[in-house]
Amino acid sequence: MTEVLSEQVGRGSHSGALLEVEDLHVEFRTRAGVAKAVNGVTYSVDAGETLAVLGESGSGKSVTAQTIMGILDMPPGKITGGEIRFRGVDLLKLPEDQRRKIRGEGISMVFQDALSALNPVFPVGWQIAEMFRMHRGTSRAEARKKAIELMDRVRIPAAKDRVNDFPHQFSGGMRQRIMIAMAIALDPEILIADEPTTALDVTVQAQIMGLLAELQRDSNMGLILITHDLGVVADVADKIAVMYGGRIVENAPVHDLYKNPAHPYSKGLLESIPRVDHKGQELYAIKGLPPNLLEMPTGCAFHPRCPYRRDNCVTDVPPLYAISGTRGSACHYWREVIDEGER
Amino acid sequence: MSDPTATQDLIKGADEPAASPVAVRDNQRSLWRDTWDILKRRKIFWISLVMLVVFLLMAAFPSLFTHKDPEYATLAKSMELPSSDAWFGYDLQGRDVWARTIYGARTSIIVGVLATLATVLLGGLTGVVAAYFGRWLDAIISRVGEMFLGLPYVLGAIIILGTIAPAQSNPGKVTIMAVVIIVLALLGWPILMRIARSAVIQAKHQDYVQAARALGAGPMRIIFKHLLPNSLAPILVYSTITIGSFIGAEATLSLLGIGLRSPVISWGIAIADHKDYLRTGPHAMFFPAAFLSLCVLTFVMLGEAVRDALDPKLR
Numbered sequence: 221m222t223e224v225l226s227e228q229v230g231r232g233s234h235s236g237a238l239l240e241v242e243d244l245h246v247e248f249r250t251r252a253g254v255a256k257a258v259n260g261v262t263y264s265v266d267a268g269e270t271l272a273v274l275g276e277s278g279s280g281k282s283v284t285a286q287t288i289m290g291i292l293d294m295p296p297g298k299i300t301g302g303e304i305r306f307r308g309v310d311l312l313k314l315p316e317d318q319r320r321k322i323r324g325e326g327i328s329m330v331f332q333d334a335l336s337a338l339n340p341v342f343p344v345g346w347q348i349a350e351m352f353r354m355h356r357g358t359s360r361a362e363a364r365k366k367a368i369e370l371m372d373r374v375r376i377p378a379a380k381d382r383v384n385d386f387p388h389q390f391s392g393g394m395r396q397r398i399m400i401a402m403a404i405a406l407d408p409e410i411l412i413a414d415e416p417t418t419a420l421d422v423t424v425q426a427q428i429m430g431l432l433a434e435l436q437r438d439s440n441m442g443l444i445l446i447t448h449d450l451g452v453v454a455d456v457a458d459k460i461a462v463m464y465g466g467r468i469v470e471n472a473p474v475h476d477l478y479k480n481p482a483h484p485y486s487k488g489l490l491e492s493i494p495r496v497d498h499k500g501q502e503l504y505a506i507k508g509l510p511p512n513l514l515e516m517p518t519g520c521a522f523h524p525r526c527p528y529r530r531d532n533c534v535t536d537v538p539p540l541y542a543i544s545g546t547r548g549s550a551c552h553y554w555r556e557v558i559d560e561g562e563r
Numbered sequence: 564m565s566d567p568t569a570t571q572d573l574i575k576g577a578d579e580p581a582a583s584p585v586a587v588r589d590n591q592r593s594l595w596r597d598t599w600d601i602l603k604r605r606k607i608f609w610i611s612l613v614m615l616v617v618f619l620l621m622a623a624f625p626s627l628f629t630h631k632d633p634e635y636a637t638l639a640k641s642m643e644l645p646s647s648d649a650w651f652g653y654d655l656q657g658r659d660v661w662a663r664t665i666y667g668a669r670t671s672i673i674v675g676v677l678a679t680l681a682t683v684l685l686g687g688l689t690g691v692v693a694a695y696f697g698r699w700l701d702a703i704i705s706r707v708g709e710m711f712l713g714l715p716y717v718l719g720a721i722i723i724l725g726t727i728a729p730a731q732s733n734p735g736k737v738t739i740m741a742v743v744i745i746v747l748a749l750l751g752w753p754i755l756m757r758i759a760r761s762a763v764i765q766a767k768h769q770d771y772v773q774a775a776r777a778l779g780a781g782p783m784r785i786i787f788k789h790l791l792p793n794s795l796a797p798i799l800v801y802s803t804i805t806i807g808s809f810i811g812a813e814a815t816l817s818l819l820g821i822g823l824r825s826p827v828i829s830w831g832i833a834i835a836d837h838k839d840y841l842r843t844g845p846h847a848m849f850f851p852a853a854f855l856s857l858c859v860l861t862f863v864m865l866g867e868a869v870r871d872a873l874d875p876k877l878r
Binding site for chain 1: 769770771773774775776777778779780781784788789792793
């Protein structure tokens with residue numbers, strides 16, 4: 221922890237969770253108009269907790285993550301409201317040089333495609349060692365030793381021999397392990413994994429998820445797992461936030477949501493997972509297309525695709541109705557959705 | 564994960580066939596290693612490399628090639644044809660053409676290399692700055708570059724050289740060369756700026772730059788560790804070719820009487836001094852001109868060989 225972090229962020233006197241995103245609004249100003257990518261997202265992660273953020277492309281899940289990291293391209297992006305509190309301090313109000321120190325050390329990130337997220341002209345060991353040299357000023361030899369230790373920790377076989385290899389000499393799963401090694405190098409308190417397994421084979425996906433879960437247990441990190449794949453998160457996540465059209469439409473402890481979703485969209489997602497016991501039947505698909513961010517539907521963004529739609533869905537934006545202390549659904553008719561699930 | 568090591572070995576094994584045999588044997592594969600592997604199989608690369616070494620030796624140690632003094636003049640021997648005594652004959656002032664051609668290599672190569680270096684520094688720096696910071700800074704740098712690019716080369720050189728080093732003045736060797744180098748760089752930087760700018764813009768949008776930012780890298784680190792190393796190839800190729808064309812440009816300016824001039828010894832000056840005697844004594848102009856062409860050719864060939872080797876589409 222650098223001095224800045226301990227002074228600015230490290231008092232530990234705040235009462236909320238380790239990382240809290242509150243009512244975040246982000247839009248993109250394009251030639252075609254203003255695209256509202258994130259419209260009032262609120263979620264929080266505590267140490268040792270795993271939050272899965274679920275949603276399809278364009279739902280705003282990655283933009284939220286980029287905003288937390290402070291790597292959103294501005295312009296065209298613009299944060300129009302909200303707060304991101306890390307240990308109680310609003311990151312959006314911190315000057316850039318202090319935010320930079322938090323990146324990698326306080327909050328870190330794993331990217332989707334590790335091949336393109338690793339610099340092709342440097343050996344992987346050099347790139348991991350660079351984390352120590354950059355943030356801690358560690359000596360070259362010492363940093364290299366730590367890089368090998370980290371490669372061992374993410375279970376790269378024969379780490380000592382492979383430390384001088386280049387990213388393209390590794391398989392996809394190994395590359396993602398290296399990316400993870402870089403991200404956890406400085407023991408961050410929060411790790412954001414943006415679709416970490418999407419570019420990988422199914423068998424390798426399970427290994428990477430297992431590795432992430434294990435690293436999280438060992439170091440008590442808060443983990444934000446961004447994905448569009450419900451199957452990936454079931455075993456790993458503690459709670460789930462389902463995003464649609466830049467909003468959170470349902471948040472729930474993971475088992476509650478799997479057992480009985482409270483929003484038509486989450487329900488649709490669950491029903492569209494292929495299941496062995498439904499073999500031979502047509503696979504369910506949510507009808508229609510994701511919303512156009514330039515022209516969001518009025519009222520509930522999901523209403524054009526929703527089987528539960530009534531007249532007021534077209535006009536009234538549903539708030540996030542509290543179902544219980546830990547659960548919420550942004551559907552006017554969430555009771556109906558839940559009741560149907562219980563029948 | 565029941566037995567991680569076993570599965571991982573399997574994964575590693577499955578990955579190997581995709582890589583070329585070179586990768587299996589050679590652990591240090593990289594862009595530069597690949598380039599070298601291709602280069603060393605190319606005849607044109609070795610030919611230009613040998614020629615380059617010869618020219619560089621000539622420039623560094625002219626006395627290895629001749630024991631004669633290029634300044635020593637015997638007017639009685641003016642325009643004497645080549646003989647066993649003087650392989651390239653004598654020039655108008657009765658000086659040994661072979662010796663003057665050898666000594667001319669140094670000036671031409673120094674001017675070519677230094678002008679290219681200045682161009683790369685100026686053009687590369689402005690290009691990286693324009694691409695990385697973008698917006699108004701990019702607009703200003705790009706427009707200024709276009710203004711310089713709009714100046715016809717020779718016209719621009721005549722105006723600048725005519726102003727800062729008029730023909731009547733009598734500057735020393737170093738000053739004359741410095742002025743010519745500065746003019747060449749001043750008129751040549753916009754092309755390199757554009758090459759560097761487009762290469763950096765391309766690299767800037769790669770995921771690894773965003774990943775580096777997410778892991779806490781600052782602008783300087785991103786520029787020097789991520790953007791520059793990944794945009795070096797096109798800059799390098801163009802620089803090699805530029806050395807050749809600057810040597811030619813220097814000769815052009817000298818021929819016009821506005822570039823280098825006595826007491827500097829250069830191929831361009833030799834050509835200029837003897838252009839009126841082409842019919843009576845062609846040797847005095849032919850040999851420097853031939854060396855000039857060969858030297859330009861060397862750098863251009865080397866540049867093309869490197870470019871071909873760096874171009875993944877030709878692999």
